[in-house]
Amino acid sequence: MARRTGRRPGNPDTREAILAAARAAFAERGYDGTSIRAVATGAGVDPALVHHYFGTKDKLFLAAMQAPLDPQELLDAATEGDPEQLGVRFVRLFLRIWDGPGGAAGVALLRSAVGNEWTAHLFREFVGSQILRRAVPRLGLDDAQGPLRVSLAASHMVGIAMARYVIKVEPLASAPAEVIAAAVGPSVQRYLTDPLPEVFGVPETS
Amino acid sequence: MARRTGRRPGNPDTREAILAAARAAFAERGYDGTSIRAVATGAGVDPALVHHYFGTKDKLFLAAMQAPLDPQELLDAATEGDPEQLGVRFVRLFLRIWDGPGGAAGVALLRSAVGNEWTAHLFREFVGSQILRRAVPRLGLDDAQGPLRVSLAASHMVGIAMARYVIKVEPLASAPAEVIAAAVGPSVQRYLTDPLPEVFGVPETS
Numbered sequence: 001m002a003r004r005t006g007r008r009p010g011n012p013d014t015r016e017a018i019l020a021a022a023r024a025a026f027a028e029r030g031y032d033g034t035s036i037r038a039v040a041t042g043a044g045v046d047p048a049l050v051h052h053y054f055g056t057k058d059k060l061f062l063a064a065m066q067a068p069l070d071p072q073e074l075l076d077a078a079t080e081g082d083p084e085q086l087g088v089r090f091v092r093l094f095l096r097i098w099d100g101p102g103g104a105a106g107v108a109l110l111r112s113a114v115g116n117e118w119t120a121h122l123f124r125e126f127v128g129s130q131i132l133r134r135a136v137p138r139l140g141l142d143d144a145q146g147p148l149r150v151s152l153a154a155s156h157m158v159g160i161a162m163a164r165y166v167i168k169v170e171p172l173a174s175a176p177a178e179v180i181a182a183a184v185g186p187s188v189q190r191y192l193t194d195p196l197p198e199v200f201g202v203p204e205t206s
Numbered sequence: 207m208a209r210r211t212g213r214r215p216g217n218p219d220t221r222e223a224i225l226a227a228a229r230a231a232f233a234e235r236g237y238d239g240t241s242i243r244a245v246a247t248g249a250g251v252d253p254a255l256v257h258h259y260f261g262t263k264d265k266l267f268l269a270a271m272q273a274p275l276d277p278q279e280l281l282d283a284a285t286e287g288d289p290e291q292l293g294v295r296f297v298r299l300f301l302r303i304w305d306g307p308g309g310a311a312g313v314a315l316l317r318s319a320v321g322n323e324w325t326a327h328l329f330r331e332f333v334g335s336q337i338l339r340r341a342v343p344r345l346g347l348d349d350a351q352g353p354l355r356v357s358l359a360a361s362h363m364v365g366i367a368m369a370r371y372v373i374k375v376e377p378l379a380s381a382p383a384e385v386i387a388a389a390v391g392p393s394v395q396r397y398l399t400d401p402l403p404e405v406f407g408v409p410e411t412s
Contacts, residue, residue: 110320111320111321111322113372113373114316114317114320114368114372114373115317115321116317120372120373120374123373124373124374124375127373127375128375128376132375147376147377148377148378148381148385151369151375151376151377151378152378152386152389152390154369154375155362155365155366155368155369155370155375155378156361156362156365156366156393157365158365158368158369158373159361159362159363159364159365159366159368160361160362160365162320162361162365163333163357163360163361163364164361166319166320166326167319167320167326167329167330167333167364168326168330169330169333169338169357169360169361170334170353170357171353171354171357172354172357172358172361175354179354179405182404182405183354183358183397183402183404184358186396186404187362187393187396187397190392190393191389191393196388196389198388198389198392199385199388199389
């Protein structure tokens with residue numbers, strides 16, 4: 001076998017066995033219910049080897065999902081700068097990833113996410129543990145409103161990804177990213193930062 | 207074989223053969239490039255039989271897609287009433303269909319739409335011929351702006367359907383339909399009816 005170089009050293013069979021065990025564990029027991037130790041047991045390897053190959057449980061999950069991006073990095077990048085431009089900035093960064101080399105992996109991820117109940121469950125854990133849970137505090141959102149706000153914004157982005165990259169509906173598929181960011185950014189901004197009394201009611205004055 | 211009664215008379219094998227020929231024709235040649243005659247030839251039956259079973263080419267397409275709703279009917283219902291409430295009304299009607307008995311068919315349709323290139327192409331034809339083309343004149347939209355406006359609104363609805371019914375992300379999956387309509391309706395309204403100078407530029411004064 002040829003010697004492997006670069007960022008993913010070691011036996012590729014071992015690595016694949018760990019990823020398969022991780023997918024099964026995350027889908028069956030959820031993100032919180034899955035430990036590195038349980039994945040190691042499932043793959044028949046030492047837990048230290050899982051840490052060696054993948055680092056943290058988060059990184060293992062992203063690798064198991066073949067995620068084209070780390071949502072944490074996207075969130076960090078989007079929240080730097082003028083808070084009033086958060087929505088436009090977020091959509092722009094999101095499209096830059098999909099329009100780039102990560103796009104094919106993104107399409108594969110979406111295809112697998114909707115393929116069946118098992119993969120849908122895995123994707124649900126991904127959105128819950130990697131996106132919603134991080135985004136709510138990172139964006140400084142209220143715990144009661146944050147999850148719905150972030151899931152509205154995320155569902156819009158999933159819809160854009162579906163229409164532009166999977167179904168390829170025109171004119172959305174070939175519109176410049178800047179046009180989509182200008183159109184969709186304010187909707188994302190509204191979900192994340194506007195008071196939305198029609199959704200959450202008018203806050204009581206104390 | 208038991209005698210069939212109700213709205214779908216005739217030989218079920220013939221009916222299925224017509225639907226299979228229709229799916230192949232619509233995916234390969236598109237909606238406009240497909241004639242009832244060509245579908246009949248593909249299925250080895252007389253064109254009159256296709257008309258007898260399915261009526262128009264539109265109805266045949268909806269049946270071939272196993273569409274849970276006729277987009278034309280949804281559009282007609284949504285455009286009746288206060289134009290300023292169009293977005294909220296549209297989202298409410300859309301969710302009522304998905305929350306009802308048509309929801310399972312909708313999930314199956316979305317799953318098949320993203321399964322592979324062939325079914326994605328079929329879904330793209332569905333969106334183009336059954337949604338965009340009808341919605342632009344029905345909503346009185348400008349021909350230059352209408353297709354992007356409608357595809358932005360449609361992509362948002364696809365994302366809501368994905369998140370709520372396929373991936374089942376919480377709290378979106380169990381939020382009351384009225385809450386989602388109140389949240390998403392204004393975004394849909396903005397895409398369809400607001401001037402959006404940031405997207406389309408400021409119109410020249412003549």
